[in-house]
């Protein structure tokens with residue numbers, strides 16, 4: 001944790017000022033210590049260079065985070081590989097309408113305090129840190145921050161924290177850009193978490209989110225049926241199931257066969273057209289992800305990501321637009337794709 005971070009933190013419980021007791025420091029980096037609230041006296045640890053603000057109050061939360069902690073424990077390396085980072089970056093630029101890194105960096109140059117809510121293993125924090133005059137506060141509730149910190153902790157303007165995005169250790173109206181990609185649908189109530197984040201946005205500040213889109217009705221039905229069982233499985237059991245889904249996805253993919261659907265089938269949410277067999281099954285009937293770059297472990301990780309977290313809500317574009325409207329945000333970019341909805345809004 002950089003010494004500088006202290007200047008920005010407040011108590012996540014009562015939002016009063018905090019004091020930091022340093023036990024171990026290497027140059028400007030605080031490695032061990034504690035953070036104590038001046039007012040309510042709540043106490044948070046700094047261990048292995050990271051301030052830890054997550055409080056285990058609800059079991060639901062712990063289950064979700066345990067799923068992600070074990071996912072990242074196993075899959076952090078394959079998700080920090082260059083081909084995945086490049087693919088995600090390209091996908092990000094497309095979804096949020098920036099198109100090029102240059103456009104996005106131009107936007108970042110207008111920002112000074114950036115929140116990456118649910119950074120995972122930190123790839124997005126790196127991407128958000130292009131403007132060296134801005135501070136990027138990247139948090140995740142799971143142990144993924146340790147991997148993020150190891151890989152990107154040396155970036156001079158990035159701060160990693162282990163925190164719940166629903167209980168932020170920052171003042172209200174503090175961030176001029178909030179980014180929460182593929183995260184909010186994993187919280188107990190996606191809309192409520194979104195509205196909470198907006199309170200931390202400055203006037204004219206921007207917020208970008210991506211949440212899962214509702215899928216075709218049979219896929220939704222199957223997802224509910226399977227997830228109802230998989231969220232109760234042990235990590236080992238769910239990993240085995242996720243592997244089976246990766247094998248299935250791979251076998252279907254290797255068929256390299258296309259099917260033709262002559263007419264729309266509205267009851268199944270199927271549109272007329274030509275489909276690759278794996279894609280057809282994937283989007284309309286069953287999540288069996290297969291990474292086209294042939295990375296088996298990563299495919300297992302993506303399936304696990306879907307089947308293991310306690311919460312993985314899917315939303316309609318209408319719902320998402322309502323959250324923005326109710327939060328008095330003007331939508332500046334909106335893109336719906338089969339998997340999800342990417343939106344940017346301004347306060």
Ligand SMILES: C[S@@+](CC[C@H](N)C(=O)[O-])C[C@H]1O[C@@H](n2cnc3c(N)ncnc32)[C@H](O)[C@@H]1O
Nearest residue numbers: 068118119120140141142164165181182183186
């Ligand atoms: C699917 S990952 C996405 C990570 C990253 N944003 C990306 O796009 O690669 C979802 C992440 O959200 C985190 N998360 C879920 N609920 C959270 C919460 N309440 N507060 C902070 N992070 C949370 C999980 O721990 C997990 O790392």
Ligand SMILES: [Zn+2]
Nearest residue numbers: 011014037040
């Ligand atoms: Zn306090």
